[in-house]
Amino acid sequence: MTEQELRDRLNSLVDVIPNETHRSFLMAVSPRKEEIVVKKKISVGLIFAILVSLVAIAFATTELTQKFISVNWQGETTTEPVDDIDTPDPLSDPMIKMRKILYTVPDDVAAVVEWNGTPPRVSKGRSRKTASLEEISYDTGIVLPDKIAEQDSFEATLTCGCLADGDYELISEEKVDEFTLKQYTVNPAYDIVIGYSIGYKDKNESLYKDENKYWRSIRSQLSISLSNQFQFAVMDGDEHTAESVDIPGIDKAVFVTRGMNTSLIAIRTLNKPVVVKTKPSERALGDITEYKYELIEMDGFTLEECLTFFQHE
Amino acid sequence: MEERRFTTKMLENEQMLYRIACVFLRSEHDRQDAMQETALKAWQYRDRLREEQYFKTWITRIMVNECRMIIRKSKRMIVTDTLPEQMAPENRNLETRLMLESLPEKQRIPLILHYLEGFSIVEIARIEHVSVGIVKYRMHQARKKLRLEWTGKEEQ
Numbered sequence: 086m087t088e089q090e091l092r093d094r095l096n097s098l099v100d101v102i103p104n105e106t107h108r109s110f111l112m113a114v115s116p117r118k119e120e121i122v123v124k125k126k127i128s129v130g131l132i133f134a135i136l137v138s139l140v141a142i143a144f145a146t147t148e149l150t151q152k153f154i155s156v157n158w159q160g161e162t163t164t165e166p167v168d169d170i171d172t173p174d175p176l177s178d179p180m181i182k183m184r185k186i187l188y189t190v191p192d193d194v195a196a197v198v199e200w201n202g203t204p205p206r207v208s209k210g211r212s213r214k215t216a217s218l219e220e221i222s223y224d225t226g227i228v229l230p231d232k233i234a235e236q237d238s239f240e241a242t243l244t245c246g247c248l249a250d251g252d253y254e255l256i257s258e259e260k261v262d263e264f265t266l267k268q269y270t271v272n273p274a275y276d277i278v279i280g281y282s283i284g285y286k287d288k289n290e291s292l293y294k295d296e297n298k299y300w301r302s303i304r305s306q307l308s309i310s311l312s313n314q315f316q317f318a319v320m321d322g323d324e325h326t327a328e329s330v331d332i333p334g335i336d337k338a339v340f341v342t343r344g345m346n347t348s349l350i351a352i353r354t355l356n357k358p359v360v361v362k363t364k365p366s367e368r369a370l371g372d373i374t375e376y377k378y379e380l381i382e383m384d385g386f387t388l389e390e391c392l393t394f395f396q397h398e
Numbered sequence: 399m400e401e402r403r404f405t406t407k408m409l410e411n412e413q414m415l416y417r418i419a420c421v422f423l424r425s426e427h428d429r430q431d432a433m434q435e436t437a438l439k440a441w442q443y444r445d446r447l448r449e450e451q452y453f454k455t456w457i458t459r460i461m462v463n464e465c466r467m468i469i470r471k472s473k474r475m476i477v478t479d480t481l482p483e484q485m486a487p488e489n490r491n492l493e494t495r496l497m498l499e500s501l502p503e504k505q506r507i508p509l510i511l512h513y514l515e516g517f518s519i520v521e522i523a524r525i526e527h528v529s530v531g532i533v534k535y536r537m538h539q540a541r542k543k544l545r546l547e548w549t550g551k552e553e554q
């Protein structure tokens with residue numbers, strides 16, 4: 086028997102599939118209605134489970150946004166919970182002065198943050214810090230008088246004391262450099278007096294002593310904050326500094342500091358910087374309960390200056 | 399595998415499955431059972447098919463196993479509807495069947511799959527879960543036996 090003959094014989098055994106067999110096979114392989122119902126039930130359950138998961142994720146995300154990374158003056162970052170950062174209660178937590186502002190301008194998106202106080206920076210020349218719009222902390226400080234700021238450099242002695250039952254008590258007195266952060270632990274029941282004396286150098290490196298002392302009472306601030314710790318620093322009142330920061334979603338951003346006023350100029354999509362600043366009248370150190378913001382394009386800076394900040398970072 | 403896809407693939411292979419059933423099983427009732435059981439088991443165990451490209455060999459294996467089971471069951475029973483055919487050996491198809499049935503099951507299956515449906519040695523090895531060498535050996539043995547039997551019949 087040849088192979089072809091074997092094939093022919095095998096094929097001769099094959100019949101045309103009868104209708105009855107075909108129908109029974111068709112029924113066996115046709116879609117199963119009962120299982121479809123089960124699948125639908127499973128699908129509804131699955132959708133419900135997904136919805137629950139999404140709600141849980143949203144809740145968790147909301148919780149996470151209550152935390153922010155605080156960048157201190159030494160450039161260290163810490164994560165700590167923040168209570169109600171968007172609507173701070175002046176009576177309960179006036180130290181929170183940071184505002185998150187995200188402005189969306191038609192055809193031009195710019196995210197800008199402004200806060201009243203010293204910037205979360207260390208010093209010039211430090212490596213880049215990573216921050217996001219939600220990760221900017223607040224510190225407080227003292228701005229040198231304008232006449233000092235006109236000089237090239239300065240020396241300052243930062244003094245901290247308290248008034249206990251009418252008697253002045255010195256807590257600390259030490260020389261500080263610009264932007265040196267000093268932290269004091271005090272009894273919040275006392276009136277706290279912070280002050281500094283300064284000397285400055287001119288371009289010839291001659292040191293002149295300014296005999297005037299500058300004092301500021303921060304009693305109200307502490308009594309409101311109910312904090313036994315506060316931080317202070319002295320900074321040049323006029324010099325501009327610009328320090329780049331990496332902000333997710335933002336093409337480029339720099340902290341621009343001029344005295345106590347620090348702005349975050351951020352550029353996204355279009356290279357058009359937009360600066361949000363507090364009104365000058367609301368920038369006083371003790372004025373910590375109300376902050377109104379207005380959007381002023383390149384307020385205080387020309388476009389060329391802004392671009393210069395980016396170029397120099 | 400998605401249900402519609404499964405149904406489509408099953409219908410694509412319906413004729414092939416029935417042809418195999420025809421060669422293995424004499425009774426139309428058995429063929430129908432084999433077809434139905436194959437479809438049901440394929441659906442039941444469809445998750446075990448990891449790669450769709452092997453659907454044909456996978457479904458063929460199920461069908462062959464069904465045929466095998468039906469044949470084994472029928473051997474334990476008095477199969478009345480086959481007796482008349484056995485009583486009429488002049489029938490050419492019956493002769494072919496008897497020749498095939500004279501082969502051991504292990505040799506018969508690869509022979510049928512290869513010469514009836516054109517399955518390659520590799521595909522048969524996959525269906526039978528044996529090596530290619532074993533398939534080749536079994537087919538060689540099957541051909542040898544058939545040749546001997548055929549030669550003997552011609553001599554008679």
